[in-house]
Amino acid sequence: MRVKYFEMIHHKCRRGIYPGTKIQRFEVPEDKVFWNVDFQEYSPVDYTCPSVIDKLWADPEIRENTFQPKWNSLDDPFSTAKVNRKSFMGDYVVTDNGYPLNPIGRTGIIGRGLLGRWGPNHAADPIVTRWKRNGTGALEIDKTTEKPILQFVAIQRKDTGEWAIPGGMVDPGETVSQTIRREFMEEALNSLEKQENEKQELEENISEFFKKGDEIYQGYVDDPRNTDNAWMETVAYNFHDDDGTIVGKLALTAGDDATNVRWMDVSKSLNLYANHTEFIRRTMQKRNAHW
Numbered sequence: 001m002r003v004k005y006f007e008m009i010h011h012k013c014r015r016g017i018y019p020g021t022k023i024q025r026f027e028v029p030e031d032k033v034f035w036n037v038d039f040q041e042y043s044p045v046d047y048t049c050p051s052v053i054d055k056l057w058a059d060p061e062i063r064e065n066t067f068q069p070k071w072n073s074l075d076d077p078f079s080t081a082k083v084n085r086k087s088f089m090g091d092y093v094v095t096d097n098g099y100p101l102n103p104i105g106r107t108g109i110i111g112r113g114l115l116g117r118w119g120p121n122h123a124a125d126p127i128v129t130r131w132k133r134n135g136t137g138a139l140e141i142d143k144t145t146e147k148p149i150l151q152f153v154a155i156q157r158k159d160t161g162e163w164a165i166p167g168g169m170v171d172p173g174e175t176v177s178q179t180i181r182r183e184f185m186e187e188a189l190n191s192l193e194k195q196e197n198e199k200q201e202l203e204e205n206i207s208e209f210f211k212k213g214d215e216i217y218q219g220y221v222d223d224p225r226n227t228d229n230a231w232m233e234t235v236a237y238n239f240h241d242d243d244g245t246i247v248g249k250l251a252l253t254a255g256d257d258a259t260n261v262r263w264m265d266v267s268k269s270l271n272l273y274a275n276h277t278e279f280i281r282r283t284m285q286k287r288n289a290h291w
């Protein structure tokens with residue numbers, strides 16, 4: 001399931017204006033993305049958002065003497081606040097002046113942008129699916145492909161307004177399965193605004209369901225926030241409610257970083273945040289659903 005370098009080139013993080021700013025990325029043509037291709041004129045803008053500077057949850061500046069990250073490894077394994085600086089893409093290069101380099105290539109921006117960590121920023125994505133059914137409970141079959149229509153829980157992101165999988169950052173010391181459950185509860189079930197007893201009940205209802213997931217993707221995310229020195233990586237799991245009786249029945253309510261949530265039909269016309277459409281395409285293949 002791991003993505004190989006040669007299978008991927010990024011698109012969404014090497015064009016236009018950097019999210020939340022007026023900063024124009026230095027234009028990187030497709031044939032100049034890879035670091036081993038000569039690009040003399042390359043002059044990327046240096047940008048780190050003030051919202052990540054001096055924050056406890058984020059890294060300090062590279063040039064600070066007290067900051068001695070262990071690149072390409074699990075940083076400080078003896079601390080409870082372990083930061084995973086390993087990449088799913090293999091070992092990444094660190095420049096002579098100490099900056100990790102994006103494993104796919106140039107993005108037109110250096111610095112950390114909106115991301116907290118130098119190097120990989122790890123996330124996890126829950127792809128929660130069910131079959132689309134009609135009023136009588138029968139599966140809806142697409143007339144052209146003659147395959148059942150899959151639906152997944154999609155959220156609309158507050159930052160870009162795009163529809164996405166309700167994923168989130170893996171906190172230091174947290175496991176991927178904890179992140180997946182927590183993010184789904186926060187963004188698709190609005191758990192942060194619930195009373196403690198309601199939250200517990202919800203957790204009990206879904207904990208069994210979230211134990212059985214199929215890994216769909218592991219690797220680099222073509223996230224619009226990526227820079228030459230900081231980038232998103234994720235592990236995406238599919239949790240499928242085949243008869244629609246578990247999460248298929250839950251009332252979805254948007255919360256935290258989501259402004260909307262809904263069951264969305266899976267088809268080739270999807271256009272989701274980052275490369276989330278690719279994760280959904282792989283899920284469709286796994287479930288043998290309509291596309």
Ligand code: RP5
Nearest residue numbers: 123167168169221223232234
């Ligand atoms: C994407 O950003 C990941 O695939 C995940 O869905 C998301 C995590 O970032 P936040 O939603 O926490 O900003 O790259």
